[in-house]
Amino acid sequence: MFIKPSRSLKGEIHIPGDKSISHRSVMFGALADGLTEVTHFLHGADCLSTISCFKQLGVPIENTKDCIRIYGKGLHGLRPSAAILDAGNSGTTIRLLSGILAGQPFASTLTGDASIQKRPMKRIITPLREMGADISGSSGNDCAPLQIGGGRLHGIHYTSPVASAQVKSCVLLAGLYADDTTSVTEPSLSRNHTELMLSSFGAQITSQGTTACICPDPKLTGQKIEVPGDISSAAYFLAAALLVPNSEILIHDVGINPTRDGIIRAAAAMQADITKLNEHTISKEPVCDLLVRSCSLKGTVIEGDIIPALIDEIPILAVMAAFADGTTVIKDAAELKVKESNRIETIVTNLKAMGADITATDDGMIIHGGKPLHHAVIDPRNDHRIAMAFAIASLCAEGGAEIRHAECVNISYPKFYEDLNSLYF
Ligand code: S3P
Numbered sequence: 403m404f405i406k407p408s409r410s411l412k413g414e415i416h417i418p419g420d421k422s423i424s425h426r427s428v429m430f431g432a433l434a435d436g437l438t439e440v441t442h443f444l445h446g447a448d449c450l451s452t453i454s455c456f457k458q459l460g461v462p463i464e465n466t467k468d469c470i471r472i473y474g475k476g477l478h479g480l481r482p483s484a485a486i487l488d489a490g491n492s493g494t495t496i497r498l499l500s501g502i503l504a505g506q507p508f509a510s511t512l513t514g515d516a517s518i519q520k521r522p523m524k525r526i527i528t529p530l531r532e533m534g535a536d537i538s539g540s541s542g543n544d545c546a547p548l549q550i551g552g553g554r555l556h557g558i559h560y561t562s563p564v565a566s567a568q569v570k571s572c573v574l575l576a577g578l579y580a581d582d583t584t585s586v587t588e589p590s591l592s593r594n595h596t597e598l599m600l601s602s603f604g605a606q607i608t609s610q611g612t613t614a615c616i617c618p619d620p621k622l623t624g625q626k627i628e629v630p631g632d633i634s635s636a637a638y639f640l641a642a643a644l645l646v647p648n649s650e651i652l653i654h655d656v657g658i659n660p661t662r663d664g665i666i667r668a669a670a671a672m673q674a675d676i677t678k679l680n681e682h683t684i685s686k687e688p689v690c691d692l693l694v695r696s697c698s699l700k701g702t703v704i705e706g707d708i709i710p711a712l713i714d715e716i717p718i719l720a721v722m723a724a725f726a727d728g729t730t731v732i733k734d735a736a737e738l739k740v741k742e743s744n745r746i747e748t749i750v751t752n753l754k755a756m757g758a759d760i761t762a763t764d765d766g767m768i769i770h771g772g773k774p775l776h777h778a779v780i781d782p783r784n785d786h787r788i789a790m791a792f793a794i795a796s797l798c799a800e801g802g803a804e805i806r807h808a809e810c811v812n813i814s815y816p817k818f819y820e821d822l823n824s825l826y827f
Contacts, residue, residue: 403808403819405796410648411825415639417631419444420657421814422567422595423687425452425494427627429502430603431472432461432480433578436624440470443629446814451490451514455499458483474624477578482508486547489514491742491784491813493568496546497526498596501572504535505579506552511540513547517784522740523548526572529560533576533584557582557618564737565710567592567661570614574600574607577616585615590707593661598686599627630657630689634714635815637665638790641718642825643694644674645725645798651825653692655684664712666692668719671702672726701728701771709734714741716766717791720749723769724758725798732766742813743785752780752792756799777801786813793822 424444429452431438443449445467453463453470460481464471475481480502487510489496496514500523503510513519524544530537536551538544557580562569565588574596577584591612601607602625606617636656643651658666658678669676675697681690699722704712712719716738723730738745750762755778759770775795780803782788789810796803811818 403805404802405793405805406802407799408646408797408826410827411642411646412650412827413825414652414654415821415825416654417636417656418446418815418817419629420632421446421448421634422494422593423599423629423657424449425498426595426599427629428452428456428463428470428472429498430599430622431474431624432456432459433477433502434474434603434622434624435476436474438472438474438624438627440472440627440629441468443470444632444814446816447490447812448492448495448814451488451492452495455487455489455495458485458487477619477622480506483510486511486513489518491515491517493518493521496548497568497572498575500526500530500537500548500550501575503550503552504530504533504537504576505555508552510550510552511547512550517742519546521545525564525566525569529558529569529573530576532558532560533580535576555580557584559585559587562586562588564588565590565592567596571596574614574616578605578618578620580618583615583617585613587613590710591661592710593659595659602686628684630684630687631655632814633657633662633665636692637715637718638794638818640665640669640676640692640694641722642794642797642822644669644696644699644722645794647696649696651694653694655689656692658688658690661711664708665715665719667708668702668704668712669722672699672722673697674699699726701726701730703731705731705733713737714787717745717749717787718794720753720760720767720769721791721795723771724753724760724775724795726771728771730769730771733763734765736765738766741785743783743788745785745788748783748785748788752778752788753795755780756795756803775799777803779804779806781806782810784810786811786815790815790818793819
């Protein structure tokens with residue numbers, strides 16, 4: 403798809419529902435007693451994979467445009483799936499579902515697409531085995547397809563080597579089926595949607611610093627959930643408004659949970675012109691509107707505890723850094739290598755192709771901003787976040803750019819190009 407340069411972007415935008423929260427609403431609704439109704443659900447391919455897995459596990463789910471209705475079966479009500487469960491491209495589906503399936507009295511096989519089959523699953527296999535789970539990678543390489551035997555689990559305290567909400571949530575969900583309390587400590591705090599939402603459903607779950615702790619066998623009760631707009635999707639329009647001259651965009655109802663708002667903090671360090679309006683709470687999650695105006699950005703250093711709060715926004719932050727004055731250093735972000743693509747590689751290769759001065763490092767990248775970018779053919783390697791980040795880079799590149807396999811945005815933002823087009827002024 404060709405993305406043409408823009409001289410000005412103006413307008414208002416309603417961002418689709420948060421991907422992480424949408425996944426969890428289906429999973430926890432399935433394990434609860436009674437009806438869970440979810441509005442502003444993200445109808446992206448990843449969340450649809452979660453719905454289809456739970457349908458296969460015997461949970462009736464109605465999927466209409468306006469509302470998802472999950473007729474929960476209770477904590478012990480899942481049924482074995484006749485077929486292999488397919489998580490598609492979704493790391494959240496495969497890792498969180500593994501935690502749930504480890505505690506069932508039946509066996510399951512769980513797989514996903516070519517990218518998922520390369521992503522590391524040892525990070526969940528290790529703690530689940532410590533809990534007594536029977537789980538292994540069926541190709542003998544700690545990758546999907548995963549065979550999960552099911553059975554009785556023990557409560558553990560797990561110290562995770564990575565700050566990963568998928569690992570944390572996997573272990574906490576297995577903890578629902580354990581014989582004792584389960585807790586997880588991570589090196590830095592990762593997104594806490596599991597902790598917030600599970601407690602709404604009635605779980606006894608507490609957090610202190612970087613440790614979350616859950617008691618087994620709660621009675622979970624169906625809920626009404628409104629999903630906030632996804633800050634990870636808002637990030638592309640935030641960057642577009644900042645980078646394209648003479649722009650002003652109002653982005654409505656964006657989730658600004660402090661475990662996810664790193665993009666706003668990093669943009670502030672780059673001297674971005676962003677105003678938060680109408681701050682309120684939806685389903686325990688803080689939300690606001692963001693008014694963003696174009697301005698000149700300065701380079702910054704992005705490192706340490708902020709990384710998990712902006713890990714999915716690093717592709718678009720790298721694009722912002724390429725247009726900023728001065729140098730931006732991104733470090734402590736080796737996790738980028740095990741996302742939907744190796745994002746250090748996909749960011750650096752594609753920004754270099756557009757003429758940016760960028761160098762890959764072992765745990766991030768160094769960007770000397772301010773060099774004009776030019777037309778290139780971008781290969782996002784089927785990674786939705788790379789496609790969207792480079793669509794925004796194209797807006798400010800001489801001659802625009804061509805994004806190959808541009809439809810991969812369907813994973814998290816099916817209407818992305820339509821929404822972007824609506825802002826050309
Ligand atoms: C997610 C956690 C993050 C994030 C992913 C969604 C989640 O992954 O990158 O897009 O919903 O828990 P990690 O847990 O691997 O950091």
